Amino acid sequence: MRITVLNGLKAGLNLRRLILLLAFSATLITFLNSYYSSYQVQKQQLIDKTLENHKAYAAKLVSATDNFLLAAQQQLAYVGKILENDFNNQGLINAEAERLRLQTNSFNSTIIVNKQGDILGVSPQSLKLKNRKVDSFGTKAALSYRTPMISEPYISMAGNLLIFISQPLFDKQGKFIGYVGGTLYLKRTSILNQLLQVHYYRDGSYLYVVDENHRLLYHPDTKRIGEQVFENPVIKAVLKGQAGTELLSNSKGVEMLAGFAPLTVAPWGVIAQRPLEDTLAPLDNLMWQVFIKTAPVGVITLILIWVLARKIASPLRQLAETANTLDRPTTTRELMLIRSWYFESNELRKAMLKGVGLLHSKIGLLRQEAQTDSLTGLHNRRSFDAQLSHFIAQRCPFAVLAIDIDHFKRVNDEFGHDIGDVVLQSLAKILLDVTRDSDVVARTGGEEFIVIMPRVEVKRAYQLAERLRMRISESYIDPVGCINVSIGISGWPIEQLNIDEVLKLADQALYQAKKTGRNRSVVNASYGQDFATISESPILE
């Protein structure tokens, strides 16, 4: 039973495992939760910060580009001022075209055109455009619109993708006489892409510029310059004149954090963006560092929880195990040895100790009651049998006296049953008084008693029986007076005799004593004729 219970405790759920489960899961959930929420908060902060930075970055680039375009237009206007009074001076025209390109480095090429579209001046000369008629989209548009202009991108007569910035020329009367213009190459080195490239970061951030036709005017991937991009929410927003931030998927499906702003001088938009993955890469590393730093503390915490769980569960576990064996005599000592170091387990142990004390005293009482004759306090039949078995098991020889009160019915009849009980109690006292401590005195029936005398031979038993009988017959029992008893004697061991036969022999001898006149002791005849003779004790009536 004990083994089964212990196995049950080991195999199934127990307090220690429950505490461990609870503490482990609470710790793990707390750790994961704080780890996850800290990751989420930091991620959001990083995204917000990156978006804001890129918005500011786009705005800064817009301002720089606006300034550049304004400056470029001012330079053209200044050349116009010089030429309007002297538009027939070919030398001046050549010199101004050259100065415009080389002095400020704003343009890749410059041209000065009359109102008929004849190219009067060009720089660099290598373009070989002088005296030719304008033929490209931008140069023709400048001729027809006659206003300060920034063209959309187009392929020039010389085969370059470019934009054309122009300023109309008017004479003193305000009549249109031609224009001065400069190109910015989009795919080759120009002041514009130098300006934008300055802000190229190595952290994965990049920017691009689009015009009103969704065409890329600038992009770090020069192959894409000139490409039109329509399915991009940020481009749509910036071309509507909006500035802001957005987390979007680009044309290649890559998640981007974008800040954007529109130009004021041209219908263009600047978009600065950074892949989300690149933005979050340092965070992943940071979180890994946090994990590495917190892991030892986490492991130590789990070990502490494990140790504490054992310590908390240990006394309760021992109490639970002991609770299954409360009837064992060693239980109290086992309970005392349990280290109940906290209030509840200590109270439980105290309660169990109290319970075990009560249980043991109750068991003792019950055992005593179960073995005692309630009227006389002598051994009862069950206890007598047990004692007998003990002697037999120990191979201890003994003599048996079967004692019966003579004419006890008369006592009952004359004095009543209660007085009869008093007589029985008095006889029990006399028997205890006369016999030795090692003898077993039992009341086995109404007025029948048996005395077992260990290590006493039958002959000696007869002498003792006689002494006993004499003592009883001399004892005055109020109000009955003196009573007599008859005693039958047998002994063990005798070859071939078992215990029932020994008792039967004692009974037979008692019957013999009654039959031959009562108030006498008779040894069973099977112990020899001598005993039969000596047992003819006088009848005292």
Ligand SMILES: Nc1nc2c(ncn2[C@@H]2O[C@H](COP(=O)(O)OP(=O)(O)OP(=O)(O)O)[C@@H](O)[C@H]2O)c(=O)[nH]1
């Ligand atoms: N007071 C009392 N009487 C008991 C008790 N047990 C048995 N008796 C009585 O003991 C008497 C036994 O009577 P009998 O068996 O006739 O024996 P006896 O009168 O002693 O006569 P003999 O044994 O032949 O000498 C009966 O009257 C029973 O009622 C008991 O516990 N208390």
